[in-house]
Amino acid sequence: MSRLDQVTVLGSGVLGGQIAWHSAFKGKTVTVYDIAPDAIEHCRAAHDQYAAIYLSDVGADAADIAATQERLTYSTDLAAAVVQADLVIEAVPEIPEVKTAVYTEMAELLPADTLVATNSSTLLPRDFASATGRPEKFCALHFSNLIWAMNFAEIMAHPGTSTGTLTEVTEFAVEIGMLPIPVRKEQNGYVVNTWLVPFLNAAQTLVTNGVATPEDVDRTFLYTGARFGPLGMMDMVGMKTVYDVLSHWGRESGDAQMSANADYVKKNFLDHGLLGVQTGKGYYDYPDPAYQRPGFLDVPDISVVPDIVSLISSQ
Structure with a gap:
């Protein structure tokens, strides 16, 4: 079992919202962070839609949905969002400069033991490793849209990623019901993209x-x-x-x-x-x-x- 119980998702867009909801559904305590208040409101509305999908398609009952909602919080304050995080999953726009800026700002705010993973669709983790301030604790963890049905997660290292980080992140993927796909060499686009x-x-x-x-x-x-x-x-x-x-x-x-x-x-x-x-x-x-x-x-x-x-x- 991993120790990664407190999860922060950076970015409340389509996939960030899905990662947050599904992780909470699987028992993790999740904070959703976004810089824009209206994006947070869109995410809340999407989570209401996911509740209906999980009731109809995933086999959840009303108690499961209530527990999922209880485990979710939302924030536009980056420091508050990451202060207790065991794992931060970055899902901000697929623009290198935006990702780098977020990592740089976050680096001074994270607890020492926090792991960081990028959900980038096509960019390599090595592109951002130094900006995180903890390259050994950083890797890629890429999910697919419709996460409840397309339940796989691609895991890719950069040259500085520690084996311990890969072990814990892969355990986390399994704990939230994902089939881990090990990417054996660095590859823009991973496997699926x-x-x-x-x-x-x-x-x-x-x-x-x-x-x-x-x-x-x-x-x-x-x-x-x-x-x-x-x-x-x-x-x-x-x-x-x-x-x-x-x-x-x-x-x-x-x-x-x-x-x-x-x-x-x-x-x-x-x-x-x-x-x-x-x-x-x-x-x-x-x-x-x-x-x-x-x-x-x-x-x-x-x-x-x-x-x-x-x-x-x-x-």
């Missing part, structure tokens, strides 16, 4: 370049029996995270198409306050997205063939 980011980027390219509609892109994937396609997946990940990842790696790799995809997401979603599931609208409307409605994969009536043909360019 190494294939997921190119997959989502390719889907977005089809939309950005006008090759296909979001619905038709997703239809071609839903035939595999998946619950949602790549554009629906972007809604779940959250458009801000999608933009941050595509924008950063478009610049880093000199990939003009990836940068164009980031611009498309910004202009069509972020600039209009549309974050995906989090705000009830992205590529689809929630809680009733088109891809979950009857008929989304139905063969059309032959009478619409002229309409379909009119969409096929001969250029």
Whole structure:
């Protein structure tokens, strides 16, 4: 058993909120920190939604939900949020400068024995190890969206991570019901995002370049029996995270198409306050997205063939 019972989650966005809720559900005492009061309020509302999901899909009862809520607190005061933490899980935006600033500010506030883990989607823990002030107590612990169903956690070290830290963090993952995925070498994107980011980027390219509609892109994937396609997946990940990842790696790799995809997401979603599931609208409307409605994969009536043909360019 790990000693990691007091947990602080830095960042109350989509995945930070899920990590906090699920850890509390599994018996941990959790503080959610965010710099923005309105973000905290969004997280509280999301936790009410998770309560309903856990009742219907996870097998929780009313007593479980009440106990989970009792173990959760929320704060916009970083010092107060981390003062008793055994483990801090960082889930702030996927922007290197933002993460570094948070670690630097936090370094002087942490108890000596506190471990720190990054939930970064694509960045390496070595990029932030020195900023934490405790590199031997720092590693990556990356969760997947829909944490209650996609219950795996990727664990990755940097060259200075101690074996003790990896042991305790892996024990923590098991204690909250995660399948640990050991990342055997440092890898931007870990395991899941190494294939997921190119997959989502390719889907977005089809939309950005006008090759296909979001619905038709997703239809071609839903035939595999998946619950949602790549554009629906972007809604779940959250458009801000999608933009941050595509924008950063478009610049880093000199990939003009990836940068164009980031611009498309910004202009069509972020600039209009549309974050995906989090705000009830992205590529689809929630809680009733088109891809979950009857008929989304139905063969059309032959009478619409002229309409379909009119969409096929001969250029």
